[in-house]
Amino acid sequence: MxxxxxxxxxxxxxxxxxxxxxxxxxxxxxxxxxxxxxxxxxxxxxxxxxxxxxxxxxxxxxxxxxxxxxxxxxxxxxxxxxxxxxxxxxxxxHIGSVREAVADEIAAYAGSDAICYLGEGALQRRQIEKWTPWRAWAQQELGIDLRPVIGVLHHAQPQVSLDRVRTLALSLDDFQLTGLATATTLFGSTVLALALLEGALSGEEAFDLSRLESAFQEAQWGVDAEAAERAETMRREAGVLERWFRGLAE
Incomplete structure (x- = not known):
């Protein structure tokens, strides 16, 4: 957004x-x-x-x-x-006047959630290990059932799950909704953003889960200095979002 x-x-x-x-x-x-x-x-x-x-x-x-x-x-x-x-x-x-549109966008991210798209080989094994528990968490704790798929081609998710995401988003106040929308964009994942909102993940944990593929590639081919700097900026933003959600819950 x-x-x-x-x-x-x-x-x-x-x-x-x-x-x-x-x-x-x-x-x-x-x-x-x-x-x-x-x-x-x-x-x-x-x-x-x-x-x-x-x-x-x-x-x-x-x-x-x-x-x-x-x-x-x-x-x-x-x-x-x-x-x-x-x-x-x-x-x-702004958020008060565009709540419906923001909720729609968060639900749309869930429809192509990053932790549902698996790679191949060793990367896939790591993604299954690290991401499966959080898809299960979303289903058990929030009633959001998102199915994994191998490859990058879009795979439609159950509409009832997307509707559930939208309902959850609209139940938040404007400050919570702003944080959720920002976290969803940062991670490319509504599930990870919701886990951060709920306090189930820290900002650093959610960010690391969001970039498993990048970390895998860096381990094989080395770290680009510019990409590393960009990642560090995003990691700090994830930390701010963690403090933001904690502060709103106090």
Whole structure:
């Protein structure tokens, strides 16, 4: 799914999208209660999302994750180092108006879930060993029955399972749904994303399961430096998603 880019232009108490470099303008970052929610505050002012909504989280733990990103900024704001802020802005500004479409996309990923497509030989044996338990978990815990297939040609999954995924997605609040959609895209797998959401897998475990083929190829042919850097960035994002889901559950 598409994400809202978060780059920052700011003055006291207000942050909006900008492509220009922005200097850190605040000294103090705090989290304060706002009704039954929690607001991030910069020098006593709540920053705004790109759509000019207050940056307010449903739990104190999530607000603290966001606040830590703001506190970690140095002289020049690096928006790429603020993934939780991006997730929150997307949840606040956009998800509420596109929930049905997002649920459809998550279900579509389940229809071609990465952990259902097996390779050959040694790779297939490893995929069967590592992925079979998570397809079984999805069936037993969530009522989602996805069947494996050998090769890359599309294999239709039971519609009742895809409908179940869609129902589960729509049962989530906007912050949970934003995280699930982001994790699904990151892993190429709705099952792994749901396992992360439910706390059955850590972010690192889910990410490693999502790239079994890449790891297999690297073991045989070596690691490309650019690909390794990209993988490390994705691994960090998986860790943020783990903290995001844990924070929402507190």
């Amino acid at each position: 598409s994400e809202t880019p978060v780059t920052s232009a700011a003055h006291r108490g207000y942050v909006e999208i900008s492509k220009e470099q922005v200097r850190r303008f605040w000294k103090d970052v705090q989290v304060t209660p706002d009704g039954d929610r929690w607001a991030v505050q910069l020098d006593g002012h709540t920053p705004k999302t790109p759509a000019k909504n207050p940056l307010i989280a449903p739990t104190r733990a999530v607000a603290q994750i966001i606040a830590q990103e703001w506190a970690a900024q140095e002289q020049i704001v690096d928006a790429t180092s603020m993934p939780a802020t991006r997730l929150a802005s997307t949840a606040i500004d």
